Amino acid sequence: MSEINKEYLDALRGDVEQKHDDALVERFDALHPADIAEAFDALNAEEVSYCFKLLDDKERAANVLVELDEDVREALMERLTNREIIEEVLAYIDSDDAADVVSELPESRAEEVIAQLNAEEQEELISLMSYPEGTAGALMATELVAVQVDWSVAQSVREMRQQAEDVDRVHSIYAINEAGQLKGLLSTRRLLFASSSARSTIADLYDDEDTHAVRVDAPDEEVVQIMKKYDLVALPVVDEHQRLLGRITIDDVVDLMEEEAEKDYQLASGISEDVESSDGVWAQTRARLPWLLIGLGGGLAGAYIIGAFRIESFPNLMLFVPLIAAMGGNVGVQSAAIVVQGLANQSISEDNIGHRLVKELSVALVNAAICAAVIMFASIALQYDSSLSLTVSLALFAVIVFAALFGTFIPLLLNRVNIDPALATGPFITTANDIIGLIIYFSIGLALLP
Amino acid sequence: MSEINKEYLDALRGDVEQKHDDALVERFDALHPADIAEAFDALNAEEVSYCFKLLDDKERAANVLVELDEDVREALMERLTNREIIEEVLAYIDSDDAADVVSELPESRAEEVIAQLNAEEQEELISLMSYPEGTAGALMATELVAVQVDWSVAQSVREMRQQAEDVDRVHSIYAINEAGQLKGLLSTRRLLFASSSARSTIADLYDDEDTHAVRVDAPDEEVVQIMKKYDLVALPVVDEHQRLLGRITIDDVVDLMEEEAEKDYQLASGISEDVESSDGVWAQTRARLPWLLIGLGGGLAGAYIIGAFRIESFPNLMLFVPLIAAMGGNVGVQSAAIVVQGLANQSISEDNIGHRLVKELSVALVNAAICAAVIMFASIALQYDSSLSLTVSLALFAVIVFAALFGTFIPLLLNRVNIDPALATGPFITTANDIIGLIIYFSIGLALLP
Known part of the structure; x- marks a missing residue:
């Protein structure tokens, strides 16, 4: 492709x-x-820098x-050099990208670069750069085309022509009042087909219905x-x-x-x-090792539990340890995934949480009953x-419902x-359910086995 | 919100x-x-139908x-009724949505509706509806604004005004030749600022560089x-x-x-x-049960392996069964997830597969060495x-690398x-690694333990 x-x-x-x-x-x-x-992403730094200098259209x-x-x-x-960054990069890119690029510089260099901008650019x-990551402010660019509601169409077209030079894609034209407050939208289509004729002002043309806007401090999920x-x-x-x-x-x-x-x-x-x-290799190890260490901790806890229950007197009970541990983990991850997605797409809210829990319990009971029956027949x-x-059948039922x-x-x-619920879907739930599943299984086993 | x-x-x-x-x-x-x-999504069918009839603006x-x-x-x-579907729904919506809506009707009803359209609409x-799901054709709408390269600007504006009535958002204006072949794009901005003056034709205005297009049979990932x-x-x-x-x-x-x-x-x-x-409850059970049954099968295989290795003579070996099983699963899922994402964003390709495997092996060796050392010290x-x-330490090393x-x-x-690689990240890999992990662990244990 x-x-x-x-x-x-x-x-x-x-x-x-x-060369x-x-x-x-x-x-x-x-x-x-x-x-x-x-292509550059696949080259080494030396090669990238060599090729970059050959790009003679600075905007490109x-x-x-x-x-x-x-x-x-x-x-x-x-x-x-700082000068190249300012004159050949920042001069040509959108404000949101400029803020990102400067943020990536080492702090002292970022300060040098900012100090060399003019007052308006600096501000x-x-x-x-001051808007916290994860807010609308950190996502927005200041380049846009806006016209005042009291301007005539002719004046607006003149002003827009100038503003549009800085804007790659116009998308929408915003109608604002003298105080700079957003009043509505002017569709390019409307202007395109009105501009030839009208002597009217923007106030007659803009659309104030369904003008969606977001507060600068709104979280990016809302955006x-x-x-x-x-x-x-x-x-x-x-x-x-x-x-x-x-x-x-x-x-x-x-991208977000x-x-x-x-x-x-x-x-x-x-x-x-x-x-x-x-x-x-190191970046990948750092990302993966923490969960593996949690898994190790869980495994040591499992070893402790097996020892504590003195399972060596019931060697048969050991046969189904992998099954119980795996099923607790699998069911827990499924349930957590459903909740995480429901929270993300807002189909779960404070209003219906009770209803969702009842449903999840019903699903768990059905799955638990089927799995318990299957394992009962299979083991017989x-x-x-x-x-x-x-024992296995009862324990499996209890483990699935609990998990x-x-x-x-x-x-x-x-x-x-306010912690990202997706954290729960990783090995954390698997590990916890492994351990609790073993305790449930051994408790039932010690009660039932002769 | x-x-x-x-x-x-x-x-x-x-x-x-x-009422x-x-x-x-x-x-x-x-x-x-x-x-x-x-709001309608939260009402029952009776209520939805009642409210829908009250919406008197048919386009809305x-x-x-x-x-x-x-x-x-x-x-x-x-x-x-069929008439309502045709006159109050299909008449107002984009062609892609119309195709989706009609596809959702029972087959016989879809045929009735189609039969009542005029020839052009039918075609x-x-x-x-004939483009297979998952292709560009199934995603596209036919509503767009296109002008011929030999038209004058004035004629184009007239034609566009008419075409644009059917198009909610113009976005781009396409320049085509007499045969209907795509030649390039005309930016609304360019037209907006040219239209007042020029006597020229579209051929002078359109941009034929960087005009991206996709074949109708291209897969939607390409789109x-x-x-x-x-x-x-x-x-x-x-x-x-x-x-x-x-x-x-x-x-x-x-949405896709x-x-x-x-x-x-x-x-x-x-x-x-x-x-x-x-x-x-039933939809959720149906989605979740298959994997649980795979897990059960894996658990039964695990029971068989424990029995076959006669582990009852080595009760200590049992202590670390949950640890080995869990770690095999965790590592396998991590590795699979990295590959699935790499394939999805095309950072893994035929060209670099060997390189990726070497790197994955290095990451595995580092993780395995650290985990083996940790478990060695912890168990001592x-x-x-x-x-x-x-035994546990060696087995863990081998299991992590293998997984x-x-x-x-x-x-x-x-x-x-050509099977979706994401299938591999579910319980399939976990279950397989559980079983193979046990075999590795027991084999090492039987060899080393007195």
Whole structure:
């Protein structure tokens, strides 16, 4: 699908090595900035820096830099002077990307760069960098096209022409009053088809219904929720006085959604930091070891429990230890996953939590009854001792019901105390359910076995 | 965040029960169609149908219907006549939604509805419904604004004004030649600022660089990939002769991405069908039971292995069975998750598979060495027998390395034979690694223990 395959990269590296600058320039001219960035991501820092200097259209070059992987971009920026960063990068990119790029610089360098900007640029950049990560403010760009409701259409078109030079994609035109407060939207379509005729003002043209906006301090989940629900490609951001501060575009929200989905998926799989298959051995170890150590702790607790119950006198009881442990873990993870997704898409709320618990209990009872019956028949058919079969069957029933309730409660509890409930779906629930499952199983076994 | 909370719904139900039609109409006038749909999703079929008839703006009503949950929509459509479906729903919605809505009807009813459309509508609907799910064709709508390269700007504006009546959001204007082949894009901005002056034709204005398009039979992952990479809000769809057939908008891609992420997350958590916390007990049981039965099978295999190795003569060996089983499962799931995500975001490809395997092996060796050392010290500190400590430590090392390789190979293998690799991250890998882990552990134990 992508043009940037192994052959392409080998040829590219060859051109770099032999300093075939003309061939390289030709290559880059033929590619979209996102494709150039994809190629750069596969090169080493030396090669990236060499190629970057060959990009003679500075706007394109700046867009390539924005699209690079973070570590590649950091290495490249180390090799740029402050002046190059300001005049060849920041000058060409959107304010939200500029804030991100400067944030990635080492602190002292970021300060140097900011100090060399003019007062207006400084203020804008510092204010954008001050919004905490995870809020609408940290996602928004200040570039947008806004017209005042008291302007005539002709004046608006003049002003817009100027404003639009800084805006890659207009998407929406915002109607504001003299105080800068957002009043509504002006569709490009409406303006496109009205502009030739009308002498009227923007007040006659803008649409104040269904104008969705978000507060600058709103959490980014709210941004995602609103843009998804109302199918928006751009969402205006306002302060507490409804003054228009910036806008968030759908491409940034798509990236955010993807990061969130990857994070939840990784947590469910027992990976605690955002890593990729391309990250180094140490980064991957650091992300994976914590959960493995939790698993080890759980395993040691399991060894202690087996010892404490003196199970050596009931060797048969040991046969089904793996089964009980596995089933507790599996059921707990399923239940937790359902709750985590329900919380994420807001189908679970304070209003219906009781109802959900009753349903989860019903599902658990049905699954538990079926599994208990299956294991009862299977163990009898396999000629295990009948009191052992009864023990396993009863214990399995109890473990499934308990694990389902535990798997449901823990993410709800985490959510209540503002911890990411997805944390609960990883090895934590598996490990806890393993241990509790063993205790339930052995208790029933000691009571029932002769 | 949403206005549709429990109090609102209770009040709404009260109004429906007492047939306060005026109050209901006022409520619905104040809401966005997406919010009305959210409220309807919480009502029963009787109530939905009653409220739906009160929506007197038919375009809004049709948009509400499109936004409903599938089961709510199906129940509502059962209560509409064919004529109502055609004149009050299909007439107002985009072609892609129309194809989806008609596909949801029972087959005989879908045929009746199609038979009552005019020839042109029939052809469009049947052709849209014929694209297989999972392809660009099934995602696209035919509503778009296109101008011919040989048209003058004035003629184009006239034509566009007419075409745009059917298009909710213009996003892009496509430039086509007389044969209907896509030649490039015309930015609304460019037209907006050119239209007042120019006498030129579209050929002078359109941009033929970086015009991304997708073939109608391309898989939807390709659509997602292209739109994400190039930050597009609309992607034109062409046939094998480059003729423009329709376009895909970002809102549909956002929905698709979300569905995919939920599916992967559910598979990783051992849930085999797309279910939500709001689904019924039976739907949830059906989605969850298959994996539990696999787990049961694994547990029975574990019991067989413990019996076959005659572990009762080595009761100490039993102590660490839960630890070994859990660790094999945890490591396998981690490795599989890294591969599944790498395949999804294309950072793993045929070109670098060998390199990835070497890295995964390195990560596994580091994790295995650390975990083996930890368990060695811990079990000695806890005064377990030293040959048992050595056995557990060695077995854990072997199990972690094996589980990591197995967890890496299986999703790569599934991907090679065109099965969704995410299937590998669920209980399948956990169960397989549990069993193989036990065999490794017992084999080492029998060899080392006196």
